[in-house]
Amino acid sequence: MHFFTSSLDAPNSALAGSLKPISKDSIWYADAPFGVCQEVLLSEGVAPDFIEPVVKLQSFVESWDFDLTDPLTLSRFLLGDPKNLQEAQQRLSESCAWRKRTDLANLMRRWGVPSPEGWRWQPQSPRAQQIARFFFGRVLPEARTAQNGPVLVLRLGAFDIEGAVREELVEDILEPWIFMVEQVFQLLRHISSQSKRPVKLACVVDMEGVSFAWLQHLQVMQKFSAAINRNYPEMAATLTVLRAPSIFTWIWSLAAPVLLEEMTRKKVAILGHDFSAQLAEHAQLSLEQLPAFLGGRGKEVPKPLPVPPGIQNQLPPRDVCAEGKPEVGRSQAPAPAQAKAPRVEGAWWRSRWDALSLEFASG
Template sequence: MAPLPRLKSRFCCLALAFTASSLLSQRDSETVLLRGLPWRLIPRLFPSEPTEPGRLQPAVASSGSSDRFLLAGVPREEVRRVAELTAEVAALGEEPLADPLTLLRFLRARHGNVPAAAHMYRDTLAWRSSFCISSVMNAFGSGGEYHRDGARATDTSKWTWAPSPSTPESRMAARHAFWGRLLAPDMEEPVLIWRAGSADYEGMVREGIVDLMIEAFVAHLEDAFQAVRACSLKSKKLLKARVIIDCKGFGFENVRYIPILRKIIVMATSYFPEISASVTVVRAPSFLATFYGLVRPLLPKMLQDKVSILGNNFEKGLYERTGLEMDSWPTFLGGTVDCVEEVQRVPRKAWSLLKSESLAYA
């Protein structure tokens, strides 16, 4: 029988992987992770305008418009419903979030149900406006132009935003962020990196910076969302990002913070539909793969196919999952690309230090 600490570590890593897997496809993952979770648990920080899905009636698309959706990359069997969704939300161009492939994401996130997809779409637009996506992206980076309502102001087939925090608050959050996007020239799909084992969850909670870190994570999700939109529009097919989670250092003491992770993932699946294709956990405890092998047959097929847990000898598995050569990996995994390097601990009296920093930049 495995010692208790090992059993606890197994639970922690699996909980983290399955939490992240809710980014894969809300159609399937919500039945695993979100069953029975009241929507009121989404923080008040993320309001949305109520809509009435029952009053929505799908419009019948003209057969003459099918070519437009086929040329955009929508699979033939989904053209009719994407056309209906386009008419339902009165989409007239690529913004706001209205190009055919992005509308396809909303449709798939709602099981192909046009009224439900329209409801999600409208809620997303309301949230983007109320959350001030444009201000968040300007605070945490540069290169992405937005209108005040959260719609892109530049060519949606190009995404040049890069992290570059410009305020004392965003600079503080950047020091403690454990996520990032891998930038490598040979990638067709974006790759997201989460150094979950390096995050100072206790310090974030102790110093009351959770809401600030959520803003920073929203900027990360928006970066990923716009990146997959751009590469999808260029490729004329629906592409998704791949998530790599480095679990080195993630122990049982962090299990108490899983609800915070789940909260932001619920937000992600509510407002960033169909963003990720797979989750690969690396540097997990060596015994975890064996344990996962035992529970894997009990999981939905979607999770079996999409979630992979690898130990310290992850090189072959990570290549098979992402298609990336080792040179394109982050340096902390043995590659040559700088991405999410050392995550700093949250200091005590963080807000007092921030005030001093603000005066220094004044």
């Protein structure tokens, strides 16, 4: 039986968007009895009743061109129920196909740079730098919930959805959305690997300025939600909507069933302008960590600008990167040298695996 453990090395290859398969000779594979695998998985933070399905999922993806193979990440695809093996396999298949179809490696390089935790927002291509002005969200780098989860802030009410549709920029603005979601997902993997438990994020959504355009262009918002629903399971612990006008509750009742899966809708709280106490209770997050526009002292999240008429004709072409060179074609696999993030040397994890295997096998 082949078995693996999570490592900083494995997430880092994924953090760079590399879709190369993990070699059978790499340090996070080993031949070991199931009992040893069980003990090591427990030490890595996998819940006891999830061990058997996680091992089966590892076997399921073993030969794939896929990069989300650490045990805690695989356990997320079980959606909180170890009996969901068939559903997890289906979602893994869809996620693998989606990551290739999206050409995630190139997309991540257009919008950011590798960091020790995964990725840092820093638009690279001239077109990305222009489109970033109209985008509505950021990961707060320093903010953490009481459970050590990262914090995502969306200024969704200020997003000029009508302008994006009018100027045919929906696909362009979908790119930073995918970057941000992948960024925070890889941060979750990093924190979870260190914490030895599956950590989840808190998403804070500011709806000030929301209009009926939300309903008129609901199919656009479906594009954004579709990128998350099947490809990034069990990410959010809470989703807290702030500064929602009274009409928003009615809008949400119509929009939520087509935007979010049921398990995510159960995590939503809709608050008004006086949200400090309820935010702390629901999201386990202090007001001080939020940006100044929400009354905190955290890193600012720029307000998205209105999309001006005719902007499409003023944007740089899509096939030019920051250095003025053509990007790797979207339909092509990225070159391995370009796809890799800075890697942590494997010796530390090799020695750790050897020590754990010896301890559990003899104990």
